[in-house]
Amino acid sequence: xxxxxxxxxxxxxxxxxxxxxxxxxxxxxxxxxxxxxxxxxxxxxxxxxxxxxxxxxxxxxxxxxxxxxxxxxxxxxxxxxxxxxxxxxxxxxxxxxxxxxxxxxxxxxxxxxxxxxxxxxxxxxxxxxxxxxxxxxxxxxxxxxxxxxxxxxxxxxxxxxxxxxxxxxxxxxxxxxxxxxxxxxxxxxxxxxxxxxxxxxxxxxxxxxxxxxxxxxxxxxxxxxxxxxxxxxxxxxxxxxxxxxxxxxxxxxxxxxxxxxxxxxxxxxxxxxxxxxxxxxxxxxxxxxxxxxxxxxxxxxxxxxxxxxxxxxxxxxxxxxxxxxxxxxxxxxxxxxxxxxxxxxxxxxxxxxxxxxxxxxxxxxxxxxxxxxxxxxxxxxxxxxxxxxxxxxxxxxxxxxxxxxxxxxxxxxxxxxxxxxxxxxxxxxxxxxxxxxxxxxxxxxxxxxxxxxxxxxxxxxxxxxxxxxxxxxxxxxxxxxxxxxxxxxxxxxxxxxxxxxxxxxxxxxxxxxxxxxxxxxxxxxxxxxxxxxxxxxxxxxxxxxxxxxxxxxxxxxxxxxxxxxxxxxxxxxxxxxxxxxxxxxxxxxxxxxxxxxxxxxxxxxxxxxxxxxxxxxxxxxxxxxxxxxxxxxxxxxxxxxxxxxxxxxxxxxxxxxxxxxxxxxxxxxxxxxxxxxxxxxxxxxxxxxxxxxxxxxxxxxxxxxxxxxxxxxxxxxxxxxxxxxxxxxxxxxxxxxxxxxxxxxxxxxxxxxxxxxxxxxxxxxxxxxxxxxxxxxxxxxxxxxxxxxxxxxxxxxxxxxxxxxxxxxxxxxxxxxxxxxxxxxxxxx
Numbered sequence: 142x143x144x145x146x147x148x149x150x151x152x153x154x155x156x157x158x159x160x161x162x163x164x165x166x167x168x169x170x171x172x173x174x175x176x177x178x179x180x181x182x183x184x185x186x187x188x189x190x191x192x193x194x195x196x197x198x199x200x201x202x203x204x205x206x207x208x209x210x211x212x213x214x215x216x217x218x219x220x221x222x223x224x225x226x227x228x229x230x231x232x233x234x235x236x237x238x239x240x241x242x243x244x245x246x247x248x249x250x251x252x253x254x255x256x257x258x259x260x261x262x263x264x265x266x267x268x269x270x271x272x273x274x275x276x277x278x279x280x281x282x283x284x285x286x287x288x289x290x291x292x293x294x295x296x297x298x299x300x301x302x303x304x305x306x307x308x309x310x311x312x313x314x315x316x317x318x319x320x321x322x323x324x325x326x327x328x329x330x331x332x333x334x335x336x337x338x339x340x341x342x343x344x345x346x347x348x349x350x351x352x353x354x355x356x357x358x359x360x361x362x363x364x365x366x367x368x369x370x371x372x373x374x375x376x377x378x379x380x381x382x383x384x385x386x387x388x389x390x391x392x393x394x395x396x397x398x399x400x401x402x403x404x405x406x407x408x409x410x411x412x413x414x415x416x417x418x419x420x421x422x423x424x425x426x427x428x429x430x431x432x433x434x435x436x437x438x439x440x441x442x443x444x445x446x447x448x449x450x451x452x453x454x455x456x457x458x459x460x461x462x463x464x465x466x467x468x469x470x471x472x473x474x475x476x477x478x479x480x481x482x483x484x485x486x487x488x489x490x491x492x493x494x495x496x497x498x499x500x501x502x503x504x505x506x507x508x509x510x511x512x513x514x515x516x517x518x519x520x521x522x523x524x525x526x527x528x529x530x531x532x533x534x535x536x537x538x539x540x541x542x543x544x545x546x547x548x549x550x551x552x553x554x555x556x557x558x559x560x561x562x563x564x565x566x567x568x569x570x571x572x573x574x575x576x577x578x579x580x581x582x583x584x585x586x587x588x589x590x591x592x593x594x595x596x597x598x599x600x601x602x603x604x605x606x607x608x609x610x611x612x613x614x615x616x617x618x619x620x621x622x623x624x625x626x627x628x629x630x631x632x633x634x635x636x637x638x639x640x641x642x643x644x645x646x647x648x649x650x651x652x653x654x655x656x657x658x659x660x661x662x663x664x665x666x667x668x669x670x671x672x673x674x675x676x677x678x679x680x681x682x683x684x685x686x687x688x689x690x691x692x693x694x695x696x697x698x699x700x701x702x703x704x705x706x707x708x709x710x711x712x713x714x715x716x717x718x719x720x721x722x723x724x725x726x727x728x729x730x731x732x733x734x735x736x737x738x739x740x741x742x743x744x745x746x747x748x749x750x751x752x753x754x755x756x757x758x759x760x761x762x763x764x765x766x767x768x769x770x771x772x773x774x775x776x777x778x779x780x781x782x783x784x785x786x787x788x789x790x791x792x793x794x795x796x797x798x799x800x801x802x803x804x805x806x807x808x809x810x811x812x813x814x815x816x817x818x819x820x821x822x823x824x825x826x827x828x829x830x831x832x833x834x835x836x837x838x839x840x841x842x843x844x845x846x847x848x849x850x851x852x853x854x855x856x857x858x859x860x861x862x863x864x865x866x867x868x869x870x871x872x873x874x875x876x877x878x879x880x881x882x883x884x885x886x887x888x889x890x891x892x893x894x895x896x897x898x899x900x901x902x903x904x905x906x907x908x909x910x911x912x913x914x915x916x917x918x919x920x921x922x923x924x925x926x927x928x929x930x931x932x933x934x935x936x937x938x939x940x941x942x943x944x945x946x947x948x949x950x951x952x953x954x955x956x957x958x959x960x961x962x963x964x965x966x967x968x969x970x
Contacts (some may be wrong), residue, residue, distance in 0.1 A: 165316035169480055173313035173727050174320055177474040178495035180306025182313060184228045187217040190296055192267055193423065194277045203246045203264035210260050211610035219289045230257045237323035239309055239358045242271045253409035270617050274301040280506040282499045300499040302613050304330050304492045306474060312887060318480055320473040323355035328618035331610045337489045345374050345486050360401035360622040361385055372616055373485040376472035384464040388451040395451050397443040403466045411463040418461055427456040435573035448721055450710055498608045508592040511585050518582040520558025529560060571880040638693045645711060647735055651683060654720030655711040685948040686738040697737040698729060705775035728778050737794040744773040754797050758805055758832055758845040761789040765829030766820040775821040784828040793845040801847040806884060806897035808843050809836045813881035814872040831878040845899040853899045854925060857885045860892035860943040865932030866900060866923050886931040896947035904949040908936050911945045
């Protein structure tokens with residue numbers, strides 16, 4: 142040990158604690174957390190101030206990034222050059238910053254995570270909006286501190302006119318704490334700030350009418366509002382973000398097109414991970430993924446397999462990939478040098494407070510400068526009024542100091558005034574220049590009075606803040622990029638799908654599809670019809686139904702099971718496509734078949750499900766009534782709807798309100814009408830009670846209708862194309878279980894009965910025969926006939942063809958000239 146040195150024993154635990162606390166405080170205060178006033182961390186503030194000092198303005202030329210990094214590194218930021226350059230790059234990326242601070246030229250990376258070019262290749266200059274952040278910095282508006290080597294001064298905060306912390310957000314990991322603040326829309330933030338200035342007692346919910354939610358640079362959808370509300374009220378919240386996706390048909394294939402992705406998602410990485418999930422069979426239904434993004438915008442194409450349902454695939458993409466992510470808001474910023482969690486109102490409050498201080502300090506600075514100039518002008522005016530004497534004094538003086546002293550004594554001037562007079566130029570002795578002095582003095586006296594008024598008048602200062610904010614808003618404000626889905630967490634996929642009317646068809650072999658109703662036209666009675674569907678050989682259409690996209694469909698099978706599906710989940714197809722096998726969409730047994738289905742509204746609506754019933758009929762004449770509530774909890778594998786006995790099968794199911802009348806029709810041409818209340822409600826597993834007595838062993842029920850409107854007519858159709866409509870009252874009400882009355886004269890010409898419907902003049906009929914021909918006709922073309930007649934020919938049947946299905950739709954003529962385009966309403970019967 143050298144002379145004079147000594148060892149001081151130190152407790153290592155105390156030393157570690159002390160050193161770590163010093164380090165952590167340094168990270169918190171001088172590195173990782175933004176200041177609540179200008180929303181900047183020290184590195185960003187130093188980059189902007191360095192560019193300001195170099196004079197790299199938005200209107201000037203670009204300068205090499207390395208030059209700026211060198212300036213910042215050498216003068217203010219004694220850390221690695223990459224830390225400065227990386228910060229600078231991020232400030233120039235339009236997918237990272239909602240409002241970019243730096244205008245970059247060259248390769249600054251991409252949303253795919255590509256690295257930017259080295260700093261020696263790229264060039265930068267300020268964005269116009271950044272100049273607003275440095276506006277008035279030369280007017281002593283903010284405190285300056287010594288830099289790391291005490292040779293220069295740097296600002297502790299910028300006098301920003303932009304509420305940058307809210308507008309651009311911030312993220313940083315300190316020691317023992319982190320911050321993650323979302324970006325917002327400048328127009329909304331300024332509107333909210335103005336509202337706060339107008340009313341300091343404003344509630345956060347009122348501020349949220351102006352600042353609706355974060356606004357991410359990459360757009361996308363904010364899915365749900367609860368997280369936004371939490372973030373604004375407490376400073377913490379989880380905001381769910383979704384990509385903006387649409388379903389389109391590209392070259393005959395259904396595709397999911399993504400045009401905007403969630404904030405901070407690496408596009409290339411997301412696509413790679415999605416492809417891995419597809420290859421591992423964790424994501425089904427996707428044939429290929431293409432990235433068609435270019436300089437015009439983003440476009441990711443997910444090409445679907447032919448049997449995939451787009452909405453289900455999209456849901457899975459949201460669930461398993463980064464098409465849906467969350468942003469955990471944690472509003473921690475430095476307030477007076479101390480980290481603090483802040484809600485929306487506090488963030489605005491501290492910004493307004495900072496602006497107020499900047500206005501005061503700027504006004505004081507301008508007042509000081511104005512008073513100093515007025516003081517000099519007073520001296521110059523005195524000199525111009527006594528110009529000959531002044532010239533004589535100066536000429537008589539040996540030097541400038543003596544001249545100053547003589548002037549001070551003669552005219553009672555100050556040192557500053559005397560110096561200004563001595564330094565006057567000869568041109569200022571002209572009459573014009575002397576007038577200018579007086580005009581300038583008058584102006585400056587007005588300015589001084591105005592500045593003093595600002596300092597004395599607080600409401601006026603806040604008005605100035607408002608005016609400057611509104612000026613900034615008008616200059617830089619823009620539209621929201623992120624769309625808000627307020628229903629959010631409760632929102633389901635159907636909210637992205639229009640609730641349009643569709644025709645659902647199911648073929649004998651179990652192929653299902655939905656088609657827009659407008660594809661069908663009205664034709665006159667007896668027409669040949671148009672091709673309605675392409676089916677496989679020997680297949681034919683067995684069911685046709687009209688519904689809307691958002692409704693639930695309950696599918697009842699001949700074995701008595703019920704399955705659920707939303708109408709929009711049914712694959713879409715044109716009139717000439719065969720559809721998709723139901724077995725691929727629902728877990729139906731191989732030897733089972735869908736026989737009936739009905740459309741219901743929201744199954745979560747308790748009042749609705751408790752006031753509706755399902756009435757079922759079997760081929761052997763059994764009927765059963767069960768509350769809809771029993772079928773309101775969908776299960777993937779379906780549930781038992783009715784117990785079907787041997788040799789029987791479920792034929793029909795209808796939705797009723799409990800007080801309708803039921804009609805059953807037999808193949809042999811008989812029909813029965815009875816009150817629904819004659820059938821008591823039963824549980825799901827019951828097999829029902831007798832509805833009608835069959836004529837013989839070969840006879841069977843071919844249809845059931847439930848009637849609410851006693852004015853409606855009953856329409857029956859036979860397999861050879863004959864049909865008629867009769868008044869409901871022609872069928873007398875009898876007890877359940879009887880033999881029924883004749884409804885159509887069955888003969889070899891008419892064939893057996895195939896359909897029974899209740900109709901009125903507002904209906905159209907849709908008739909499909911087994912070869913796939915479809916015809917649409919207006920019911921009003923059919924006159925009302927007696928119950929026991931043979932009826933009239935509705936459709937020309939060729940050869941051995943026969944009618945497969947009959948459905949009714951509501952119609953409303955749109956165009957009187959052609960009378961073919963129609964608007965339709967759903968019919969449930």
